[in-house]
Amino acid sequence: MCWGVPGVLIDMEPEKGIARVDFGDGVPREVLIGITGERLERGSLVIVHAGVIISTIDEKGLVETYSLLSDLMREAGEQEDEGMRSYYDYLLRLSRQLRGGDSS
Amino acid sequence: MSMDEKKLEATSPGELAERDFLDKLEGAFRSNIHVAVSLRNLIHRLAEKALMRGIGRIVIMDFCGTHEWSIVHFGIRSLMPRNVELVAGPGCPVCVTPSKYIEYAVKLSFEGITVYTYGDAYRLRSLRPINSAYSLQEARSDGASVQVVTSFIDAIRLANKSGRESVFLGIGFETVAPGYAVAFKKNIVPGNLAFLSQVKLTPPAMRLSLELLMKENLDYRFGVIAPGHVSTITGAKAWSFASEEMGIPVVIAGFEPIDVLIAIAEILRQIVNNESKTVIEYRRAVTWSGDEEAQRNINEVFTTIDDAWRGIGIIPRSGLELSDRYASHNAFEKYSLKRISSDDWEYDLPRGCKCGLVTLGKAKPTDCPLFMKACTPDRPIGPCMVSVEGTCSIWARFGGGGLADEVARSLEVY
Numbered sequence: 001m002c003w004g005v006p007g008v009l010i011d012m013e014p015e016k017g018i019a020r021v022d023f024g025d026g027v028p029r030e031v032l033i034g035i036t037g038e039r040l041e042r043g044s045l046v047i048v049h050a051g052v053i054i055s056t057i058d059e060k061g062l063v064e065t066y067s068l069l070s071d072l073m074r075e076a077g078e079q080e081d082e083g084m085r086s087y088y089d090y091l092l093r094l095s096r097q098l099r100g101g102d103s104s
Numbered sequence: 105m106s107m108d109e110k111k112l113e114a115t116s117p118g119e120l121a122e123r124d125f126l127d128k129l130e131g132a133f134r135s136n137i138h139v140a141v142s143l144r145n146l147i148h149r150l151a152e153k154a155l156m157r158g159i160g161r162i163v164i165m166d167f168c169g170t171h172e173w174s175i176v177h178f179g180i181r182s183l184m185p186r187n188v189e190l191v192a193g194p195g196c197p198v199c200v201t202p203s204k205y206i207e208y209a210v211k212l213s214f215e216g217i218t219v220y221t222y223g224d225a226y227r228l229r230s231l232r233p234i235n236s237a238y239s240l241q242e243a244r245s246d247g248a249s250v251q252v253v254t255s256f257i258d259a260i261r262l263a264n265k266s267g268r269e270s271v272f273l274g275i276g277f278e279t280v281a282p283g284y285a286v287a288f289k290k291n292i293v294p295g296n297l298a299f300l301s302q303v304k305l306t307p308p309a310m311r312l313s314l315e316l317l318m319k320e321n322l323d324y325r326f327g328v329i330a331p332g333h334v335s336t337i338t339g340a341k342a343w344s345f346a347s348e349e350m351g352i353p354v355v356i357a358g359f360e361p362i363d364v365l366i367a368i369a370e371i372l373r374q375i376v377n378n379e380s381k382t383v384i385e386y387r388r389a390v391t392w393s394g395d396e397e398a399q400r401n402i403n404e405v406f407t408t409i410d411d412a413w414r415g416i417g418i419i420p421r422s423g424l425e426l427s428d429r430y431a432s433h434n435a436f437e438k439y440s441l442k443r444i445s446s447d448d449w450e451y452d453l454p455r456g457c458k459c460g461l462v463t464l465g466k467a468k469p470t471d472c473p474l475f476m477k478a479c480t481p482d483r484p485i486g487p488c489m490v491s492v493e494g495t496c497s498i499w500a501r502f503g504g505g506g507l508a509d510e511v512a513r514s515l516e517v518y
Contacts (some may be wrong), residue, residue: 011225034286034395036395
């Protein structure tokens with residue numbers, strides 16, 4: 001299973017293996033932390049598959065996921081381009097904001 | 105690799121204003137058309153060299169729904185030289201969940217036990233009906249207790265809230281397995297929620313598919329585009345058996361069309377030079393050893409078993425079962441359900457359906473008499489059409505026409 005959805009890590013409870021991730025709609029959702037917790041921090045960009053964090057990505061990674069997903073969504077007729085774009089825009093801004101404006 | 109890095113440099117957020125860089129994303133593939141053209145030409149040159157060295161046909165197998173989607177969507181098959189074939193291998197866990205285990209879940213749902221399932225497994229049809237229901241969907245419309253969830257954590261939350269006896273149909277590959285493992289390890293799964301493990305491991309399925317293809321085509325050469333996300337967990341080392349023991353080049357690739365083209369070029373380069381190595385192209389996410397904590401968690405919570413694959417048979421050490429320590433959560437133990445063994449395995453696909461052969465890369469969806477005739481995404485018959493990750497579903501929804509043709513035309517292959 002490889003379909004992964006990007007999101008921004010809002011907070012986590014490592015003792016429970018749980019984190020909350022914003023997928024672009026402003027609603028934090030609970031997910032399971034599938035990878036090493038040390039790689040995660042508030043504001044991390046993560047790829048979530050079936051409710052499990054399976055990797056972290058950097059901003060370049062988000063760019064790739066965007067182009068891939070927007071094509072997929074457009075072809076499946078599920079969402080307008082503009083929606084996809086503002087969604088990614090939001091994730092990027094949120095991630096930078098939570099990491100304290102660091103855009104590196 | 106260098107071309108890929110150059111491409112990423114050009115779209116680096118550091119260089120461009122936020123909005124501007126998002127604007128530049130539109131038509132990312134088209135803006136990199138010169139890279140795609142160079143790669144296509146390189147692939148053709150390498151394929152010609154292979155021919156000159158007496159290598160006839162080259163079969164390259166992908167193992168991931170997203171790679172297959174990228175190949176179909178961008179028409180990459182139409183860019184291939186005549187002697188290079190791209191084949192989809194086992195990349196869909198829902199597709200290989202045995203009919204018998206769907207029947208178990210349907211049976212439990214009629215016994216008043218709430219069954220939590222992913223959406224595609226909800227529509228998955230079994231060979232035999234239970235109380236005239238062929239799927240969890242039909243069971244639900246007959247009044248059984250079935251609930252669609254998008255994740256295990258949803259099932260945990262709902263089971264906690266209801267306090268009712270319930271079961272989660274735990275389908276997945278190595279990507280979702282560490283999530284299941286961490287939930288058990290951290291002890292957040294309530295006692296009233298049992299787990300019907302259908303977690304499958306991809307390396308044994310890769311080995312089997314390749315062995316079958318090699319046996320039937322002795323004079324062919326093979327290559328593997330290994331799954332990106334699975335490899336972030338397992339590490340590249342999980343696939344080295346193919347390059348080291350079987351002499352097959354393996355490239356772990358990202359999901360962009362350029363990534364896939366780079367992987368194909370690297371595989372052909374190795375074949376021409378008589379090499380077989382496992383190479384990581386997807387360096388931005390994959391390492392040689394993978395996520396060791398995730399692997400440890402999986403090993404602590406699960407044990408490896410010989411597991412049944414729908415339409416294929418028993419594959420040695422290809423599945424995960426909850427270990428004894430978590431036996432009280434194991435639905436097979438709790439409800440005395442029998443695991444399929446090699447003695448009682450039976451062919452379990454609907455009549456005419458070629459999903460097993462499609463999964464192994466031995467048949468294309470278009471080789472199936474049901475494909476897009478009796479079996480469509482709206483009314484799927486076989487599991488490869490039910491799951492969005494199934495090869496038949498990908499070919500049906502995204503195959504041919506549209507962007508694939510447009511891209512192929514702009515690369516002047518028509």
